[in-house]
Amino acid sequence: MRVEGVTVRFSGLLALDDVGFTVEPGSIHALIGPNGAGKSTCFNVLSGVCRPQHGSVRFGDAELTRLRPHRIAALGVARTFQNIVMTAGTVADNLMLGRHALTRAGFTATALRLPRAVREQRVHLERAREIAELVGLGLLFHTPVDLLSYGDRKRVEMARALCLEPRLLLLDEPVAGMNGTERARTAETVRAVRDELGLSVLLVEHDMGLVMRLADTVTVLDFGRRIAGGTPDEVRQDPAVLRAYLGTGSEQAAHPDDREPDPAGPDPGRHPHHPDTASGPESQDPARQRPDRRDPAPPGSAPQQQKGVRSA
Numbered sequence: 359m360r361v362e363g364v365t366v367r368f369s370g371l372l373a374l375d376d377v378g379f380t381v382e383p384g385s386i387h388a389l390i391g392p393n394g395a396g397k398s399t400c401f402n403v404l405s406g407v408c409r410p411q412h413g414s415v416r417f418g419d420a421e422l423t424r425l426r427p428h429r430i431a432a433l434g435v436a437r438t439f440q441n442i443v444m445t446a447g448t449v450a451d452n453l454m455l456g457r458h459a460l461t462r463a464g465f466t467a468t469a470l471r472l473p474r475a476v477r478e479q480r481v482h483l484e485r486a487r488e489i490a491e492l493v494g495l496g497l498l499f500h501t502p503v504d505l506l507s508y509g510d511r512k513r514v515e516m517a518r519a520l521c522l523e524p525r526l527l528l529l530d531e532p533v534a535g536m537n538g539t540e541r542a543r544t545a546e547t548v549r550a551v552r553d554e555l556g557l558s559v560l561l562v563e564h565d566m567g568l569v570m571r572l573a574d575t576v577t578v579l580d581f582g583r584r585i586a587g588g589t590p591d592e593v594r595q596d597p598a599v600l601r602a603y604l605g606t607g608s609e610q611a612a613h614p615d616d617r618e619p620d621p622a623g624p625d626p627g628r629h630p631h632h633p634d635t636a637s638g639p640e641s642q643d644p645a646r647q648r649p650d651r652r653d654p655a656p657p658g659s660a661p662q663q664q665k666g667v668r669s670a
């Protein structure tokens with residue numbers, strides 16, 4: 359997938375500003391950045407939920423920016439969402455929903471249980487079971503999703519996306535809300551999915567430890583712009599990334615309320631949450647801990663541009 363010059367404005371807010379990056383076939387690519395950097399907006403563009411004012415998103419030979427979400431999914435780009443979207447029923451029922459787009463038999467043939475439709479359903483069910491096993495849900499295939507743990511429900515979401523047989527899987531915060539054990543397990547699953555199915559993965563994630571261990575390449579956004587990209591090692595040493603995460607030496611750092619308190623001082627190597635020092639599954643993006651950078655100035659303070667708000 360090649361993203362070039364993508365620009366999205368919401369009224370006066372420039373949510374994405376000339377963003378570009380490439381997801382290579384078979385790679386795990388992470389999209390990171392502080393809160394409000396534009397990661398979700400970017401995912402929405404790639405999956406057709408949001409149409410950019412400028413720019414191009416090419417997937418193989420196809421231009422995606424003018425296509426509706428279901429057309430993009432049919433081309434082989436499947437996504438999960440930050441918040442779990444799940445229907446009632448069993449794991450199998452949810453995965454079969456993912457197979458729906460690939461089903462050829464019409465509604466009538468399926469409802470009448472014509473032999474052709476029954477055969478097709480059986481094939482899809484078998485494939486759904488294989489995918490469930492791949493993501494560690496094999497033993498829970500016939501369990502109602504209501505009875506699953508949070509981690510297993512997130513796994514169902516991933517499996518349902520995989521049931522579309524995508525060539526690119528977009529994972530929006532796959533380990534958000536999980537404990538350490540579940541995070542480690544999910545990281546293993548993502549790697550297994552890439553290796554076994556040979557697809558590419560693009561993930562948005564705040565868990566820096568996971569990103570640095572899992573991703574082949576990383577793109578960093580801040581204030582809607584791409585500020586860095588490369589391997590995890592390259593990115594964690596990039597001065598622009600240090601500035602974005604720590605506020606050191608940047609013009610944003612001139613605003614005292616725009617920085618998180620950093621008892622370790624400006625030395626990024628000592629910062630507990632910086633990508634450079636993220637060491638385990640518990641390490642979280644500092645943006646999660648710091649206050650929203652877009653908070654308006656307190657009443658009575660001198661007027662200034664709202665932080666993080668970019669004029670279009």
Ligand SMILES: Nc1ncnc2c1ncn2[C@@H]1O[C@H](COP(=O)(O)OP(=O)(O)OP(=O)(O)O)[C@@H](O)[C@H]1O
Nearest residue numbers: 368371372373391392393394395396397398399400
């Ligand atoms: N539909 C919308 N209308 C107006 N502004 C929006 C809309 N969606 C996002 N924004 C704004 O665009 C900017 C980028 O938001 P986005 O959600 O893409 O960031 P993010 O990097 O995903 O943040 P987070 O890590 O908190 O999820 C933010 O300032 C946000 O408030």
